[in-house]
Amino acid sequence: MESAIPEHLRTARTRHRRVPDDYAPPYPSFVARHKSSVERVVMAYFGVQTPGVPSKAAEQAMAWIASYFESNGGPIHWDRARYIDEAGFTNVVTVAYWDDRVKFDGWFAAARDGWTGDRRSIGGFGTFIEVLYPSVDRYETLFSSLGRPEGVAVLADSMSGEVQEHAYWGGMRDRIPLSQTSEMAPSGMAHAIHDGSRIRVIPHDNACLIRSGQDWGDTEASEREMYLKDVEPVLREGMDFLRDNGRSIGCYANRYMTVVTADGTPSEKSYGMSWWKSLSALERWAESHPTHVRIFGAAMKYLSTLGPSAKLRLYHEVTVARADEQFFEYADCHPQTGMLNAVQAADAA
Amino acid sequence: MESAIPEHLRTARTRHRRVPDDYAPPYPSFVARHKSSVERVVMAYFGVQTPGVPSKAAEQAMAWIASYFESNGGPIHWDRARYIDEAGFTNVVTVAYWDDRVKFDGWFAAARDGWTGDRRSIGGFGTFIEVLYPSVDRYETLFSSLGRPEGVAVLADSMSGEVQEHAYWGGMRDRIPLSQTSEMAPSGMAHAIHDGSRIRVIPHDNACLIRSGQDWGDTEASEREMYLKDVEPVLREGMDFLRDNGRSIGCYANRYMTVVTADGTPSEKSYGMSWWKSLSALERWAESHPTHVRIFGAAMKYLSTLGPSAKLRLYHEVTVARADEQFFEYADCHPQTGMLNAVQAADAA
Numbered sequence: 001m002e003s004a005i006p007e008h009l010r011t012a013r014t015r016h017r018r019v020p021d022d023y024a025p026p027y028p029s030f031v032a033r034h035k036s037s038v039e040r041v042v043m044a045y046f047g048v049q050t051p052g053v054p055s056k057a058a059e060q061a062m063a064w065i066a067s068y069f070e071s072n073g074g075p076i077h078w079d080r081a082r083y084i085d086e087a088g089f090t091n092v093v094t095v096a097y098w099d100d101r102v103k104f105d106g107w108f109a110a111a112r113d114g115w116t117g118d119r120r121s122i123g124g125f126g127t128f129i130e131v132l133y134p135s136v137d138r139y140e141t142l143f144s145s146l147g148r149p150e151g152v153a154v155l156a157d158s159m160s161g162e163v164q165e166h167a168y169w170g171g172m173r174d175r176i177p178l179s180q181t182s183e184m185a186p187s188g189m190a191h192a193i194h195d196g197s198r199i200r201v202i203p204h205d206n207a208c209l210i211r212s213g214q215d216w217g218d219t220e221a222s223e224r225e226m227y228l229k230d231v232e233p234v235l236r237e238g239m240d241f242l243r244d245n246g247r248s249i250g251c252y253a254n255r256y257m258t259v260v261t262a263d264g265t266p267s268e269k270s271y272g273m274s275w276w277k278s279l280s281a282l283e284r285w286a287e288s289h290p291t292h293v294r295i296f297g298a299a300m301k302y303l304s305t306l307g308p309s310a311k312l313r314l315y316h317e318v319t320v321a322r323a324d325e326q327f328f329e330y331a332d333c334h335p336q337t338g339m340l341n342a343v344q345a346a347d348a349a
Numbered sequence: 350m351e352s353a354i355p356e357h358l359r360t361a362r363t364r365h366r367r368v369p370d371d372y373a374p375p376y377p378s379f380v381a382r383h384k385s386s387v388e389r390v391v392m393a394y395f396g397v398q399t400p401g402v403p404s405k406a407a408e409q410a411m412a413w414i415a416s417y418f419e420s421n422g423g424p425i426h427w428d429r430a431r432y433i434d435e436a437g438f439t440n441v442v443t444v445a446y447w448d449d450r451v452k453f454d455g456w457f458a459a460a461r462d463g464w465t466g467d468r469r470s471i472g473g474f475g476t477f478i479e480v481l482y483p484s485v486d487r488y489e490t491l492f493s494s495l496g497r498p499e500g501v502a503v504l505a506d507s508m509s510g511e512v513q514e515h516a517y518w519g520g521m522r523d524r525i526p527l528s529q530t531s532e533m534a535p536s537g538m539a540h541a542i543h544d545g546s547r548i549r550v551i552p553h554d555n556a557c558l559i560r561s562g563q564d565w566g567d568t569e570a571s572e573r574e575m576y577l578k579d580v581e582p583v584l585r586e587g588m589d590f591l592r593d594n595g596r597s598i599g600c601y602a603n604r605y606m607t608v609v610t611a612d613g614t615p616s617e618k619s620y621g622m623s624w625w626k627s628l629s630a631l632e633r634w635a636e637s638h639p640t641h642v643r644i645f646g647a648a649m650k651y652l653s654t655l656g657p658s659a660k661l662r663l664y665h666e667v668t669v670a671r672a673d674e675q676f677f678e679y680a681d682c683h684p685q686t687g688m689l690n691a692v693q694a695a696d697a698a
Contacts, residue, residue, distance in 0.1 A: 015365050018519065020534055020629050026637065169518040169636055170367065185369055280369050287518055288375065293646040301639050 004163040004175035008036040009137050013180045018170035025167040027303040031175065032141040032149065032156035034099065041152055042098035042133045043209070043319070044075070044108070045273070046115055049089050049126035049333050054264075057123025058092070064114060065094055066262055073107030077154035081257035081271060082264070086243050087334045089126075092264075093257060093273075095211075099155045101133050116198050116331040126333035130275075132209055132321045139319035140175035142166055144303060144310070150269075151211050152317050167300065169287050172318055173279060184320045186278040190342040201328035201339040203321075207252075208279045212316035213259075213271030219311040227312050231298055238291030239272050246274070249289075250281025252341040275339055279320050353512040353524035357385040358486050362529045367519035374516040376652040380524065381490040381498065381505035383448065390501055391447035391482045392558070392668070393424070393457070394622070395464055398438050398475035398682050403613075406472025407441070413463060414443055415611055422456030426503035430606035430620060431613070435592050436683045438475075441613075442606060442622075444560075448504045450482050465547050465680040475682035479624075481558055481670045488668035489524035491515055493652060493659070500560050500620075501666050516649065518636050521667055522628060533669045535627040539691040550677035550688040552670075556601075557628045561665035562608075562620030568660040576661050580647055587640030588621050595623070598638075599630030601690040624688055628669050 001024070003010070034041075046065050048058045062080070069078055075096035082092045098104040108131075114120065116127050141153050149156060165174040173179045188204035214235070216227045239256035246254050252275040259269035276282045286292050303310055328339040335344065350373070352359070383390070395414050397407045411429070418427055424445035431441045447453040457480075463469065465476050490502050498505060514523040522528045537553035563584070565576045588605035595603050601624040608618035625631045635641050652659055677688040684693065 016532065018367070019633075020532065020627075023629070023633075167637065168633065183365065183369065278369070280372070284368075284372075284517065288516065288649050290646050290650050293642060293649070297639050297642040297646070300637055300642070 001164050002161050004031045004140060004142075004160070004165045005177045005180070006033055006036070009177040011177075011180050015179060015181060015183070017165065017174045019165070019168055019174070023164060023168070025162075025164065026300070027167060027307060028162040029166040030143045030146055031160045031163050032143070032153035033158045033160050034136060034155065035157045038099045038136055038155075040099075040101045040133055040135050041139070041155060042101060042104040042131065043152060043317075044096050044098075044104070045128075045130040046094045046096070046111075047128040047130070047333075047338070048092045049085075049128065049337060050124075051089055053090060054092060055123055055125060058125040061115070061120075061123070061125070061127065062092060062094065065111065068111055068114065069096055071107070073103045079151075079259060080262060081259045082266075083255050083257040085255070085336070087336055089334060091255065091257075092260075093255065095151070097152050097155050104133065112329070116329045120331065126331060126337070128330040128333050128338055129327065130338055131327040132319050133325050134319045134321045135325070137177035138321060138325070139317060140172065141317045142172075142175065142315060144312070144314040145308075148215065148313060150213055150215070150315050151271075153315065169283070173283065176279075176318070176320060178320070184279050188323060190339065192340070192343040197331055199330045199340065201330070201343055203323050203326045203328065203339065203342065205323045206278055206320050207326060207342070208276040208282055208318065208320050209273065210276070210282060210316060210318045211271055211273045213269060213314070215269040215313040216311075217268035218313070223306070223311055226302070231295070231302070234291055234294050234298065238289060238295060241289065241291055242272075242274055242285070247341060249285055250277035251285065252276065253336075253338045275342070277342070279318070282318070350513050351510050353380045353489060353509070353514045354526045354529070355382055355385070358526040360526075360529050364529060364532070366514065366523045368514070368517055368523070372513060372517070374511075374513065375649070376516060376656060377511040378515040379492045379495055380509045380512050381492070381502035382507045382509050383485060383504065384506045387448045387485060389448075389450045389482055389484050390488070390504060391450060391453040391480065392501055392666075393445050393447075393453070394477075394479040395443045395445070395460075396477040396479070396682075396687070397441045398434075398477065398686065399473075400438055402439060403441060404472060404474060407474040410464070410469075410472070410474070410476065411441060411443065414460065417460055417463065418445055420456070422452045428500075428608060429611060430608045431615075432604050432606040434604070434685070436685055438683060440604065441609075442604065444500070446501050446504050453482065461678070465678045469680065475680060475686070477679040477682050477687060478676065479687055480676040481668050482674050483668045483670045484674070486526035487670060487674070488666060489521065490666045491521075491524065491664060493661070493663040494657075497564065497662060499562055499564070499618075499664050502664070518632070522632065525628075525667070525669060527669070533628050537672060539688065541689070541692040546680055548679045548689065550679070550692055552672050552675045552677065552688060552691065553626075554672045555627055555669050556675060556691070557625040557631055557667065557669050558622065559625070559631060559665060559667045560620055560622045562618060562663070564618045564662040565660075566617035567662070572655070572660055575651070580644070580651070583640055583643050583647065587638060587644055590638065590640055591621075591623055591634070596690060598634055599626035600634065601625065602685075602687045624691070626691070628667070631667070
């Protein structure tokens with residue numbers, strides 16, 4: 001049993017963990033471990049938003065970003081996912097990961113220009129860029145099993161052994177190294193800067209992003225049926241709540257997406273990504289919303305019962321970023337897109 | 350909105366609350382407020398254990414303690430409840446409350462002698478005494494509504510306004526004033542002292558007691574049906590788990606009891622009382638056991654939806670006591686009774 005917080009990020013605590021030192025979780029979970037030389041990671045979401053199925057021009061944009069990923073300074077890993085949003089638009093989101101901010105910055109200028117900027121071909125579709133570049137003490141990962149890293153964990157040097165800080169409410173916070181010394185409370189107000197057809201959102205401190213995924217590709221027979229009939233509908237209900245009503249509880253936006261291949265073929269993987277006013281708001285929803293309470297209860301039972309024989313793979317990554325570790329830009333997107341909701345909330349306040 | 354911790358018990362914190370200062374619970378709850386002159390309360394459980402329905406002698410013992418409560422130094426409040434335990438014995442538990450340790454001590458000597466001691470009439474039944482006398486910084490209460498205090502809250506000077514620290518996991522701990530500065534971790538080992546036919550359990554530090562009650566007497570029609578058909582069976586399942594399997598997770602004993610009148614007539618009130626190795630063990634069960642997760646989810650939904658119109662009354666009191674704030678004595682009880690389980694656990698260790 002090891003701490004989710006790697007040794008080189010442990011500090012003298014001013015804040016306690018929620019569990020005692022002898023706490024033993026009821027099933028194993030694992031976290032991604034970076035080399036200690038990694039100081040910062042980059043998670044960059046490139047979205048295309050179209051009124052119906054993506055047009056040829058939108059497809060071309062996606063092909064362009066995929067090819068541009070291959071250029072110098074491109075990401076170590078990327079994947080793509082799709083969903084239909086609350087306004088009925090199809091969104092295809094391509095997320096790419098780096099473990100070097102300098103490399104990303106060098107690569108990003110032209111990518112940005114091509115995606116939301118002057119060089120964007122006008123094709124009747126919206127585009128957006130949402131980027132976090134957190135220092136490594138400001139995010140955490142969690143995996144239910146080894147052998148298939150997802151998201152930012154693909155960048156990792158290795159996976160941990162069984163970690164202690166999971167399977168209780170508060171584990172998410174306790175896995176973030178900065179929780180040793182900070183409450184990570186939000187501060188400031190988000191606002192928008194209009195720049196031609198683009199809107200940039202200047203965020204507040206300690207906004208929170210979660211990417212939380214599931215992979216049922218390996219499940220068979222009864223386990224597959226259990227996931228698809230018992231778990232997925234409850235998960236979808238929770239995701240729909242956040243998408244449609246999240247603003248009332250501090251969730252700016254939620255996308256429950258199906259992972260697709262580069263050519264758009266759906267896989268047996270999905271993930272929800274949601275933007276939050278604070279880690280605390282995410283905690284409260286997770287702990288108290290009936291749909292998520294049921295998801296958590298089902299997952300506890302499922303993983304405690306099936307143990308290592310479970311074929312369903314679950315993972316997430318959660319970041320609490322400083323204002324200057326966030327970048328948001330939207331071009332021709334509808335006003336309920338992503339962090340534009342944070343601005344509306346701020347304007348209304 | 351006020352803190353559950355009364356002003357005179359607030360101290361400079363070395364440990365943080367689990368929620369931010371702007372946390373707003375989704376429904377109201379209230380706590381008992383003692384006069385600031387009250388330094389300590391006493392909760393004394395007097396049990397009778399019989400193989401079948403209480404014998405005439407057992408009934409006489411219960412009548413005796415009830416009459417002795419009326420004598421000088423007797424409790425401010427008492428009530429009685431009944432259940433059938435895991436060994437098939439009927440237990441009738443009479444609990445009495447004081448807010449003055451000195452008064453209790455003066456009263457208790459003869460009560461003890463009459464209940465578990467030499468003056469006990471031998472009648473083919475077991476008796477036990479379980480007492481906590483916590484300082485006021487070592488316990489908390491919580492009520493879903495005003496107007497009908499139960500348990501230790503009957504001693505209170507008043508009830509609070511709406512408190513902030515509830516409706517999230519960790520609220521129980523955050524309401525205990527000592528949580529401002531202490532983890533309240535258990536330490537030491539319980540052991541038994543045999544004294545003739547009596548067994549005294551010398552407990553460890555920071556053992557934990559919860560009394561958690563429900564009163565459905567005021568519910569009507571659909572709310573009554575919802576409680577009896579949807580909530581109570583789930584609650585019972587959780588209580589049965591703790592009674593039968595609690596030892597594996599740090600619950601020494603659980604009694605899910607029906608409150609009865611002095612003459613034994615069942616009321617529409619029940620409460621569970623359970624002894625725990627630690628507050629932390631209680632927290633883990635409450636947060637992760639499927640039955641309690643369902644209870645909590647149902648209660649959150651129920652109280653958030655019905656709001657003040659809910660007629661179901663819920664309350665609890667939770668104490669974390671020092672070893673010298675606990676007293677346990679068992680006479681002719683079977684070995685799975687109450688804190689005798691703590692000793693068995695200790696002996697086995």
